[in-house]
Amino acid sequence: MKLIQSRDNAFFKSLKRLAESGRERRKTGQTLLDGVHLVEAYEAVFGPVDSLIVAESALGGGEVAGFVQGRETVALADSLMRDLGLVDTPSGLLALVKTPRATATVNRKKDAILIDGVQDPGNVGTLLRTAAAAGIGQALLSSGCASAWSPKVLRAGQGAHFALAIHEECDLAGFMAGYEGTTAVTCLDGATSLYAARLDGPIAWVFGAEGQGVSAELIAAAQLRIRIPMPGAVESLNVAAAAAVCLFEALRRKLA
Incomplete structure (x- = not known):
């Protein structure tokens, strides 16, 4: 040694x-x-x-x-x-x-998580970990996100990286335009309660940057706008927490 x-x-x-x-x-x-x-x-x-x-x-x-x-x-x-x-x-x-590389191309027929400009390494890693735990097999990251393979993102992911096909520097709007399932984004304007929304079939979930949220372009491109009911004293959730609520509500329905 x-x-x-x-x-x-x-x-x-x-x-x-x-x-x-x-x-x-x-x-x-x-x-x-x-x-x-x-x-x-x-x-x-x-x-x-x-x-x-x-x-x-x-x-x-x-x-x-x-x-x-x-x-x-x-x-x-x-x-x-x-x-x-x-x-x-x-x-x-x-x-x-x-550094592992995704061997499969993006699949427009399967569930996906799309990460739009999230710069905090802990949040990116936790988003990937949450997606993998919910059974989602692919993650697409836009430019402006923290690098998926940086040590801090890897630490937060706790091994989730190795269960996902991770694609970086992606054109998320282009992926959404050709997606063969439902594209869903969390926002407030014109949104349906998560618990009332139809979550059938494959879904590409879009989650956005801290503070500013999902870009206006991607909100406009999404087929489904989702809001998480929050009757408590706070108005918003951390992006990773919001993703966990959405992904596991969708999973709950699939398993019901």
Whole structure:
């Protein structure tokens, strides 16, 4: 096992670039996973990761030490692991992996989640996690969204990425125009209560950016406008919470 203690180390510098730069991740076709759960989820689908990186202090015992036992690893001094700034609370284990690519083309006949300009990594990851949990198999992200394969989005997704066909930089309006099911968007003007709306057949759900919501173009293109009844003292929900309400209401009806 190699222990890296210097910020001038070439391998550490490459990790730092991947941690901080979406351009670097796209150029190299690589990204970083944080935590045992995420590494296990990746390996269950794609096989062994390229490299395992462990914080020096995590080798003393516990989940991380048990997970890497008998495997080839690179150890980083704790100060270097913190310096990567990958997530707010590092687990002590990173993996360097090839960024998965969607092997299937977008399917205009199946359920989908469309994410319009959501920039917060936690929200994008949670939207993907919610979609996967509700049985939706494809996600389309517009330009302006946080990168689906950034470490923070991956951490929030908790393995959902590996159960989805994820398409980035998508023309959402074009997809909606050719969709063979119902396109649905959450908004207030001219909207039907979620609990009164017909949710038959495949649905492409559109969820929008924090604050401004779904773009006017996509609202106009949607066949169904949905509002979530909120009799309480607040006027809006976090986009990921709103998505969970909608997707699981649709799932409840399918299972009824």
